[in-house]
Amino acid sequence: MMILIAGPYRSGTNNDPILMKKNLERLEAMALPLFRMGHMPIIGEWLALPLLKLAGAKEPGDKIWQEIQYPAAHRMLLKCDAILRIQGESKGADQDVEVAKKNGLKVYYSLDEIPSA
Numbered sequence: 001m002m003i004l005i006a007g008p009y010r011s012g013t014n015n016d017p018i019l020m021k022k023n024l025e026r027l028e029a030m031a032l033p034l035f036r037m038g039h040m041p042i043i044g045e046w047l048a049l050p051l052l053k054l055a056g057a058k059e060p061g062d063k064i065w066q067e068i069q070y071p072a073a074h075r076m077l078l079k080c081d082a083i084l085r086i087q088g089e090s091k092g093a094d095q096d097v098e099v100a101k102k103n104g105l106k107v108y109y110s111l112d113e114i115p116s117a
Contacts, residue, residue, distance in 0.1 A: 001117065002040045003108075004077050004100075005030045006093035007086035009045055015060045023088075030084060030111065038117025042080065044073025044096070074099050082106035084114065 005027050013019035024045055031041040048069045057064040070092055077083065083100040085093055085107060100107050108114050 001081035002042060003034055004080045004083045004096065005041055005043050006083055006096040008088035008090040010060050011090040030086060033111055037114060042076055044076060047076055048072035070095060078103060080105060082108060084108045
């Protein structure tokens with residue numbers, strides 16, 4: 001399965017780039033285990049961050065950020081088979097789960113719930 005990993009990225013950071021990087025590392029920590037289980041992991045920020053840079057975003061939450069950040073994850077999610085929602089408060093990740101459910105995708109909340117491919 002292709003599985004989108006969703007969780008806090010900007011939430012709770014007050015836009016501190018160090019805290020945002022730590023949140024991205026938490027998301028990325030799930031990628032290798034998923035891959036080793038036979039799945040293809042994807043993280044919305046892997047797609048959105050280069051686009052934000054190219055589009056000239058100045059800071060998290062600006063107009064360009066709003067145009068790209070969540071829509072990139074949602075577009076990718078529609079190509080996925082499932083979503084892994086990791087712990088932590090996140091409006092964006094909660095929206096990802098809503099999109100997944102509306103489109104009939106499997107929603108997992110831990111690696112233990114995901115069967116090996």
